[in-house]
Amino acid sequence: MIVVGCISGTSVDGIDVAVADLGGADSGQLTLRPLGARTYPWSPSTRAGLLALLPPAPTTAEAVCRLDILAGEEIAAALQSAIDEFASGSADLVVSHGQTIFHWVEGGVAYGGLQLGQPAAIVERTGLPVVSDVRSRDIAAGGQGAPLAGTMDLLLLRAAGRVGRGTSPYRDQAPRALLNLGGIANVTVTSPHGTAAFDTGPANCLIDAAVSSATSGVQAYDADGRLAAAGRVDQALLERLLAEPYFALPAPKSTGRELFRADYLASYEHGLGIADLVATLTELTAVTVADALAPYNVVEIYASGGGVRNPVLMDRLAAHLTPARLTTSDELGLPVDDKEGYLMALIGYLTWHGIPGVLPDGGGRSLTGARTPRVLGRISPGDRPLRLPEPGVTPRSLRVVD
Numbered sequence: 001m002i003v004v005g006c007i008s009g010t011s012v013d014g015i016d017v018a019v020a021d022l023g024g025a026d027s028g029q030l031t032l033r034p035l036g037a038r039t040y041p042w043s044p045s046t047r048a049g050l051l052a053l054l055p056p057a058p059t060t061a062e063a064v065c066r067l068d069i070l071a072g073e074e075i076a077a078a079l080q081s082a083i084d085e086f087a088s089g090s091a092d093l094v095v096s097h098g099q100t101i102f103h104w105v106e107g108g109v110a111y112g113g114l115q116l117g118q119p120a121a122i123v124e125r126t127g128l129p130v131v132s133d134v135r136s137r138d139i140a141a142g143g144q145g146a147p148l149a150g151t152m153d154l155l156l157l158r159a160a161g162r163v164g165r166g167t168s169p170y171r172d173q174a175p176r177a178l179l180n181l182g183g184i185a186n187v188t189v190t191s192p193h194g195t196a197a198f199d200t201g202p203a204n205c206l207i208d209a210a211v212s213s214a215t216s217g218v219q220a221y222d223a224d225g226r227l228a229a230a231g232r233v234d235q236a237l238l239e240r241l242l243a244e245p246y247f248a249l250p251a252p253k254s255t256g257r258e259l260f261r262a263d264y265l266a267s268y269e270h271g272l273g274i275a276d277l278v279a280t281l282t283e284l285t286a287v288t289v290a291d292a293l294a295p296y297n298v299v300e301i302y303a304s305g306g307g308v309r310n311p312v313l314m315d316r317l318a319a320h321l322t323p324a325r326l327t328t329s330d331e332l333g334l335p336v337d338d339k340e341g342y343l344m345a346l347i348g349y350l351t352w353h354g355i356p357g358v359l360p361d362g363g364g365r366s367l368t369g370a371r372t373p374r375v376l377g378r379i380s381p382g383d384r385p386l387r388l389p390e391p392g393v394t395p396r397s398l399r400v401v402d
């Protein structure tokens with residue numbers, strides 16, 4: 001079936017839409033044929049409105065209501081464009097993550113999360129059933145609700161024959177990780193003892209905040225790592241940043257811009273110029289990702305997300321991760337910019353077939369820490385009566401096909 005997935009990540013840089021032909025729910029051997037993906041920019045006013053809702057800003061119910069509708073309408077327009085361009089105007093299901101404006105975590109426990117992008121606006125525009133609110137059920141079951149990438153990552157590694165049983169002596173089944181470098185960085189890592197999926201901390205969000213603040217919003221990010229390349233890492237500040245308690249928490253764990261918010265750096269007296277500050281923040285991302293993966297002895301890391309476009313970040317990551325090989329998700333068949341859109345398509349496809357959207361961790365819980373894996377999301381009927389297929393089975397693997 002043709003499933004259209006979309007998400008706007010913590011960077012709030014645009015709406016990532018991916019159109020996939022998915023199959024195999026009945027056998028557990030899933031296939032995903034990528035039909036096309038594109039990122040649609042938010043309108044400047046909606047982006048500004050969304051950013052204005054994020055912590056530490058105070059907000060109103062009126063602002064949340066307005067942005068829910070405006071975001072929903074822009075997501076709907078993006079989805080319809082993608083359906084027209086990549087699926088000749090006809091698809092079966094839409095999966096919309098929306099824009100997270102709050103991820104409620106306290107003491108390492110997730111209690112809730114709020115995504116904007118009213119599904120009714122999407123149904124009205126596309127006529128299709130919509131799966132939305134994909135994190136809440138997992139959180140209600142004691143999970144972090146994030147990252148959800150672990151599902152797709154583990155299935156992709158299994159399809160590539162990269163997940164061993166027990167202490168496999170074969171290098172091709174040695175521990176591996178997938179890494180997404182969005183506003184926040186998240187990893188999925190396989191090991192002989194099971195699989196873990198968790199947020200390591202900031203990827204781009206602190207870099208973006210520093211650049212945006214230094215340029216009064218003229219630049220939103222460190223384009224091609226130019227500032228980081230021109231600056232020098234300040235070891236003293238780096239040490240202080242590394243003392244953040246989040247980095248020492250055990251997995252599963254998740255975080256967001258409630259913690260690593262726009263004013264996060266304001267409490268650090270540093271007196272650094274913007275280039276040195278960005279170099280230090282770029283190093284922070286590289287070090288925290290490498291430290292988080294260190295216990296697993298991975299041989300390969302497949303990176304995705306906008307951070308892959310930052311050559312300084314990738315160089316520093318490669319240096320800290322050595323001797324492991326740093327490559328990108330393209331090697332697993334999913335382009336770095338499109339992976340999260342396809343992930344949403346996969347999650348919704350599982351929901352549609354009554355299949356949990358999170359996999360077991362191999363140790364008795366779900367990858368997100370929920371008591372057991374749950375079917376995710378909320379389904380809004382499309383123009384036609386809602387008819388769900390026979391339930392499928394928990395998937396074993398996900399093969400990306402041409």
Ligand SMILES: Nc1ncnc2c1ncn2[C@@H]1O[C@H](COP(=O)(O)OP(=O)(O)O)[C@@H](O)[C@H]1O
Binds near residue numbers: 205221340
């Ligand atoms: N050419 C580039 N140079 C440096 N950083 C980039 C570049 N392109 C994208 N990025 C970074 O990637 C971020 C967007 O990545 P994305 O994967 O969309 O994150 P999210 O999932 O949080 O939206 C931008 O905010 C920016 O920090």
Ligand SMILES: [Mg+2]
Binds near residue numbers: 008
């Ligand atoms: Mg993005």
